[in-house]
Amino acid sequence: xxxRINVPDIFxxxxxxxxxxxxxxxxxxxxxxxxxxxxxxxxxFEIAQVVASCMKSWAVEKGAxxxxxxxxxMTGITAEKHDxxxxxxxxxxxxxxxxxxxxxxxxxxxxxxxSGGLRATFEARGYTAWDPTSxxxxxxxxxxxxxxxxxxxxxxxxxxxxLLRSMQALNKQSMKIINLLGNPTGAxxxxxxVGGEQEYFLIDRDLYNxxxxxxxxxxxxxxxxxxxxxxxxxxxxxxxxxRVKAFMDDLDVELWKLGIYANTEHNEAAxxxxxxxxxxxxxxxxxxxxxLTMEIMKTVAIKHNLACLIHEKPFAGVNGSGKHNNWxxxxxxxxxxxxxxxxxxxxxxxxxxxxxxxxATDEYQDLIRACVSNSANDLRLGGNExxxxxxxxxxxxxxxxxxxxxxxxxxxxxxxxxxxxxGVKVIxxxxxxxxxxxxxxxxxxxxxxxxxxxxxxxxxxSTPNVVLNTIVAEELSQFAERLESAAxxxxxxxxxxxxxxxxxxxxxxxxxxxxxxxxxxxxxxxLLNLKTTADAMPAYLDEKNISxxxxxxxxxxxxxxxRYEIGLETxxxxxxxEALTMVEMAKRDIAPAVCEYSELIANTINSKRMAVSNMxxxxxxxxxxxxxxxxxxxxxxxxxLEKDTKKAExxxxxxxxxxxxxxxxxxxxxxxxxxxxxxxxxTAKEYWPFPTYxxxxxxxx
Numbered sequence: 037x038x039x040r041i042n043v044p045d046i047f048x049x050x051x052x053x054x055x056x057x058x059x060x061x062x063x064x065x066x067x068x069x070x071x072x073x074x075x076x077x078x079x080x081f082e083i084a085q086v087v088a089s090c091m092k093s094w095a096v097e098k099g100a101x102x103x104x105x106x107x108x109x110m111t112g113i114t115a116e117k118h119d120x121x122x123x124x125x126x127x128x129x130x131x132x133x134x135x136x137x138x139x140x141x142x143x144x145x146x147x148x149x150x151s152g153g154l155r156a157t158f159e160a161r162g163y164t165a166w167d168p169t170s171x172x173x174x175x176x177x178x179x180x181x182x183x184x185x186x187x188x189x190x191x192x193x194x195x196x197x198x199l200l201r202s203m204q205a206l207n208k209q210s211m212k213i214i215n216l217l218g219n220p221t222g223a224x225x226x227x228x229x230v231g232g233e234q235e236y237f238l239i240d241r242d243l244y245n246x247x248x249x250x251x252x253x254x255x256x257x258x259x260x261x262x263x264x265x266x267x268x269x270x271x272x273x274x275x276x277x278x279r280v281k282a283f284m285d286d287l288d289v290e291l292w293k294l295g296i297y298a299n300t301e302h303n304e305a306a307x308x309x310x311x312x313x314x315x316x317x318x319x320x321x322x323x324x325x326x327x328l329t330m331e332i333m334k335t336v337a338i339k340h341n342l343a344c345l346i347h348e349k350p351f352a353g354v355n356g357s358g359k360h361n362n363w364x365x366x367x368x369x370x371x372x373x374x375x376x377x378x379x380x381x382x383x384x385x386x387x388x389x390x391x392x393x394x395x396a397t398d399e400y401q402d403l404i405r406a407c408v409s410n411s412a413n414d415l416r417l418g419g420n421e422x423x424x425x426x427x428x429x430x431x432x433x434x435x436x437x438x439x440x441x442x443x444x445x446x447x448x449x450x451x452x453x454x455x456x457x458x459g460v461k462v463i464x465x466x467x468x469x470x471x472x473x474x475x476x477x478x479x480x481x482x483x484x485x486x487x488x489x490x491x492x493x494x495x496x497x498s499t500p501n502v503v504l505n506t507i508v509a510e511e512l513s514q515f516a517e518r519l520e521s522a523a524x525x526x527x528x529x530x531x532x533x534x535x536x537x538x539x540x541x542x543x544x545x546x547x548x549x550x551x552x553x554x555x556x557x558x559x560x561x562x563l564l565n566l567k568t569t570a571d572a573m574p575a576y577l578d579e580k581n582i583s584x585x586x587x588x589x590x591x592x593x594x595x596x597x598x599r600y601e602i603g604l605e606t607x608x609x610x611x612x613x614e615a616l617t618m619v620e621m622a623k624r625d626i627a628p629a630v631c632e633y634s635e636l637i638a639n640t641i642n643s644k645r646m647a648v649s650n651m652x653x654x655x656x657x658x659x660x661x662x663x664x665x666x667x668x669x670x671x672x673x674x675x676x677l678e679k680d681t682k683k684a685e686x687x688x689x690x691x692x693x694x695x696x697x698x699x700x701x702x703x704x705x706x707x708x709x710x711x712x713x714x715x716x717x718x719t720a721k722e723y724w725p726f727p728t729y730x731x732x733x734x735x736x737x
Contacts (some may be wrong), residue, residue, distance in 0.1 A: 050174040052091055060090040073168055074225070076204065084166075085136030089174060089533035092121060092134035101726040105142040105164035106180035108195040108603050114327050114495060117144050139181065141165050145344035148633035149185075150605070152598025153191055161188040167196060170324050173294050182324050192595050196320070203228060203319055205588040209512035210365060210373070215520045217385050217529065223367030228505050233313040234329055235304055235357035236385060237345040238280055244343035253610075254347035254494070255412070257618045258626070258709055260716040260717035261353045263731040265307070267715040272305045279736050280310065283340045287312070287713040290332050296325045307356035307733040316362065319505070323497040326359070330494070344737065348492040349415035351729060355430050356416035357493035360731055361500050365389065365508075375484040384529050388515060390606060390671060391536040393486060394429060396481060396507035398543035399586070401427040402563050402575035404479070404490070407503040407568040409603065411610045415494035419569065423478035423489050425572075426558045426565045428545040430477035438545050442537045476549035485538035500603050506590050560640040569607045570694040576600040604694040607686070611697045611705075613680045618708055621673050626723035627667070630715050632665045633723040666714045669729050673708035680704050
């Protein structure tokens with residue numbers, strides 16, 4: 037447990053953390069629990085019984101009346117079934133009790149969660165099991181026990197289990213390399229660390245409630261461009277509005293109570309958009325905490341009569357929201373293997389791990405793209421705001437020069453850090469960083485970590501980190517096989533690094549990923565451009581990827597097939613719900629409003645001409661013509677979307693269905709929106725049936 041953060045209890049901690057366990061558990065039990073976790077060995081029932089008793093007493097003192105195994109099924113959100121601590125003891129009496137068995141496992145209905153065909157409806161039994169590497173916490177007077185989730189047959193049905201497996205694989209292969217290089221860090225284990233930057237929008241809740249698209253899909257399916265978007269660049273890092281600041285203050289307190297240490301908060305680029313960044317923690321804890329963060333954001337927003345939108349693209353025409361996944365590998369002695377030090381060209385350990393990332397990114401670019409796929413993120417990736425769907429790696433100036441020197445068999449000549457001079461005498465001078473930051477890169481080295489910027493704002497951190505951990509573990513395992521037979525390990529390591537940069541340098545790109553020139557260059561390099569989820573998800577069924585996951589015991593073939601099915605089913609269902617919502621809003625809200633307004637204009641024309649014969653009425657006639665033309669187009673677009681949606685419903689094969697949604701339904705939706713938005717631009721505000729972009733983006737003050 038030494039790699040997990042404990043912060044002083046300022047606001048009334050609701051986390052059963054290491055400090056609480058040290059205080060409450062018998063000394064021998066505490067020591068044994070830590071030893072078993074550190075050595076990654078199963079906990080005994082006797083240890084669990086003592087922990088359960090202490091955990092229950094602490095939770096009851098904090099006001100908890102129930103407990104739950106808190107888990108992360110394939111829905112993308114968390115799940116919980118509450119049981120009370122109350123136990124009958126006869127003669128109408130009760131006691132508060134919680135056993136080791138109840139701590140260790142529970143039994144939710146496995147058939148009611150997405151399984152991708154792993155479970156039939158009648159096969160209901162499933163198990164949740166306590167994950168002792170992530171702290172229990174209290175939420176809504178309920179003791180929440182982080183848990184894995186599997187079927188009766190042992191198949192994985194959640195997002196936590198593969199993540200824990202991938203962390204084990206990365207630890208195993210990393211330690212092979214570290215030991216082969218003489219273990220300069222003195223480590224006995226490593227762990228991947230993550231900091232997930234969470235972007236989100238805040239809008240007025242009363243306006244949110246007036247839009248069915250926001251309530252049902254999380255994004256606006258209609259909306260004309262407002263007069264002002266983000267072109268003035270005045271929102272980014274701007275003064276935080278009082279109502280938003282009050283929300284952020286309350287959010288901090290609620291997160292800190294749960295051991296989620298929000299570190300940075302600011303306005304993001306789009307109007308009404310904001311960002312929160314936490315302190316880094318191990319990959320498993322970070323994933324759990326990010327799921328909680330998204331939930332608590334929405335709860336705290338309600339208290340301020342706000343709606344928190346975590347959709348990747350809630351508003352067209354302005355930036356969408358991502359979740360930058362800052363990923364690193366750190367030893368249990370506190371050494372970050374991605375810290376290049378003052379002489380990166382001479383840091384063999386760093387270069388070997390860097391080479392593993394370069395090779396992994398090139399060989400498994402399809403998996404990296406697939407692991408961030410959903411219909412919402414498809415709307416964001418490739419826009420002039422987010423990295424493109426083409427996977428590439430940014431190394432920066434200094435590491436780029438190191439890579440070039442290695443690739444060309446040249447001696448790297450390091451330059452001393454330049455001094456930043458402001459030209460103002462009173463301002464202190466300071467050293468510049470050796471590289472700039474590249475905000476356009478999908479996967480960028482940022483000093484001592486890699487930032488995967490492709491992850492969508494609503495996504496779990498689990499899946500992308502499963503992929504990163506696993507693909508790097510695979511490359512390290514290949515490196516270890518080669519180094520184990522080398523007479524001179526240091527020389528062999530340097531030769532290996534040189535080969536990797538020569539063979540996989542195509543994946544490195546330090547320029548502007550938004551440019552059309554890069555898309556052409558990437559094509560020449562043979563890099564993939566998987567633009568949609570329907571294009572990317574087949575990567576899970578590629579034989580090389582199945583072999584990868586099976587080799588490291590992350591997924592079985594059956595489990596990968598199920599994730600493919602679930603991914604495409606979710607893609608289809610999400611777009612289907614959006615299509616039905618569009619049709620309903622267009623027919624029940626937009627069409628009647630436009631008809632009513634058109635009638636007003638027609639009556640105005642008639643009234644004027646009755647008053648004055650042959651009055652031109654050019655403004656009214658032009659307006660009526662525009663309304664009529666676009667109304668007819670709207671009607672045709674509604675009919676087309678309805679017809680194609682019914683076709684989509686009848687396609688039995690999920691792959692073919694996903695391709696149909698990609699090729700037809702999305703285009704139908706775009707066409708319907710275009711006519712509706714044109715109508716919004718010419719319809720009087722008091723007639724338009726729901727709040728406009730100007731209302732939504734600029735209402736919170």
